[in-house]
Amino acid sequence: MAKFPWERLPLASLALTVVAVIEAAQLFKLDYKHRNATSRRETIWVTHFRRHLDQKLRKLPAPFGNEYACGVQQSPLALNGDSFLLSDRMLYSLAEHLGLLQDTVHAQELHVPVPLVPGAIDCPTANCTGCLRKESEHGKAWVFDSVSAYETPVYTGTCNICKIDVYPDRYIKDREEHYFPNPPVLQIGRGKYARQSLGKNLTSHVYHAHIPLFTFGKHWTATHAPYNPITRKPEITLQPYNLWRLFILYNIPTISGSSLIIPALTEELLAEYEDDPDAPNNRGDVLLNTSLAVFPQIPHGSYYTYIVPNTSDHRCSECSHFHRKFPSEQGKEEWSDEQLLQAHKSVITDRSKIIQAIVIDGNENLGHKICSVSGCPAPLLDYREGRFCSNHLEYEGKCGVAGCLQDALDTMPACEEHRELYQEFESRFGRDRSRTLHAGQRRMKRVLQIQAGEAEALPWEPPVERWHPEVQHYWQARHIIGLTTVPYTDMAVYRIRSYG
Known part of the structure; x- marks a missing residue:
């Protein structure tokens, strides 16, 4: 025979109710104050809370929701095999049993x-x-979701026959790493x-907000x-790196329509690359090469444009550009990198066409x-932090202004004479730069107007932050960046980016 009324609830419903009552301690503090002020036995605080919980219990996954709604109880604690739906009396009794009916309890x-x-x-x-056998030892890992992270043990299994490891x-x-379809975690x-x-x-x-991976990670860490x-x-x-791996592992099965398999880094695999500089050096490179093989790609010279599906509607001022192409006699596939770089200086811009693209920052590969x-x-x-190739290392440690061979300060790649110039450069084009927001908004508005056919005949020139034309510098490595999602052209689109 049940001693308390809440013991007659189905076990799954009781478990959820206990957790909800503990988390709602603040509500019971309000109820406590209200009852003391009015001498009532019950208040509307708990009544509305009970109605809310009743709806949640009915929607529990099968069979628990039906068990509650039908009043069926399999627990031996039930009276005559019957259970009761949630009541105010049950909540008060449970809160009292948990010690929550007092003013000093915190939620x-x-x-x-x-x-x-x-x-x-x-x-x-x-x-x-x-069958899978668990090792006696196990490690821990942090599990991230959209708004939180927590640490928990990670149990892995080993087949007692074929000895494969299951994560x-x-x-x-x-x-070889074989990924399960739609695993709950990656x-x-x-x-x-x-x-x-x-x-x-x-x-x-x-895809839709053009948030760089570095910015996303920085924001998530600061807020969650x-x-x-x-x-x-x-x-x-x-x-x-964590976000790039998540982006690949989450999207590749969707894009390819099949499970992801990362091949082993073997001598046979490396032999396929021969003298290719993009030969993988580690497991991360193998993952990258495997994922890039899934993306549709447009070859051009020594590089490729990788098209990201489902991004054709992406718009932003940083990656919507006028259509550019090489003259017919330039940009041949057999050209060297140096010839391609020179060809970029004479590209033809067609302002009647717009290139829509999405650039994922934070992936240097x-x-x-x-x-x-x-x-x-x-x-x-030094690909990560360097600014020079092996032929120009003599500039390392010197002032970054071209022609100035003074030793750089310890705190910046500039001499005392060019300190203020470098600080101006860093504030405008550095890693933590803040782009001119209003100019970007104007460019974005203009792109949308052109696409809507509202202002096709009007001339437009996007505002550009100008740098001192007489000052050449080595403060930042130049980039060739492949732009993806190119629906208006059948040729690869690249741009050389050199801030300043």
Whole structure:
């Protein structure tokens, strides 16, 4: 026989009700004040809360919602096999039993991080009848979603027959990574997993809002990452590499319509590249090459334009450009990089056509950095932080203004004479620069007008931030960037970007 009225609830309904009552401690504080002021036994605070919970319990996944709605109770705690729907009396009794009917109780959120488990119950290898065995030791990982992150154990399984390893999002066989269709989480780095909701959120921001990966990660960390109360610093961060991996793993199965398989980094695979400079050096490169093979690509010279599906409606002032093409005698596929760079100086611009594109910032593998010295097409010696190729290392440590060979200051790549000039450059074109917002809005409005046919005959020249024409500098590596999603042209579109 049930001692308390809430014991007659179905177990799943009771569990959810307990959690909801604990998280609603603030509501019971309001009710406590109201009842003391009016001498009432019940108040509308709890009545409306009960109605809300009643609707939620009816919508629980099968069979729990039907179990509550039909009053069927399988628990031995029930009286005569019957249960009752939620009532105010049940909530008061449960709150009193939990010690919440007092003025000093504070609201708190309950979150029990459930361990990540293998993405398959049985061995995913065909014709294998083995079961998955858990190792005695296991690690922990941070799990990211759209608005939070938490740390939880990660359980992996090993087949007791074929010995393959099964993870929450994939299994590894013969060093090949086979991803499960639509796994609930995706590994995006060492000790980091992301839920599908974050992948969807990131994709929407990249496709429709043109948010760079670095900016997305910085914003997410500032607003959603758990902070250490002592150091006041985030306990975990989302880096551009994590977001790039999430973007690829989340979108590739959708684009290709098939499961993602990352081949093993073997000698046979490397032999296929021969002297190709894009030969993979690590697992990350293999993932990149595998993903790029899925995107439709337009070859042009030494580079490719990779088209991202479902982005044809993307518009923004930074990646909507007039159509540009090489003269017929230029831009041949057999041309060298240096010849292609020279050809870019004589491209023909057709202002009656607009190129729609989307650029994913933070992925250096899709861009091509070149030496900051004007006219030098050589790649950087230090691709991540460098500015010079191996032939121009004598400029390292010197002032970045061309022709000035004074030693640079410790705090900036400029001498004392050119300190203010570099500070101006950094504020206008540096990594943390703030573009002229209103100019970008005007350009965007103009693009939309042209596309709508409202102002096709009007001349328009996008405003450009001008740099001192007499000053040449080596403060930032130049780029060749491939623009994707090119619906108005059948040729690859590239631009050389050299700030200043």
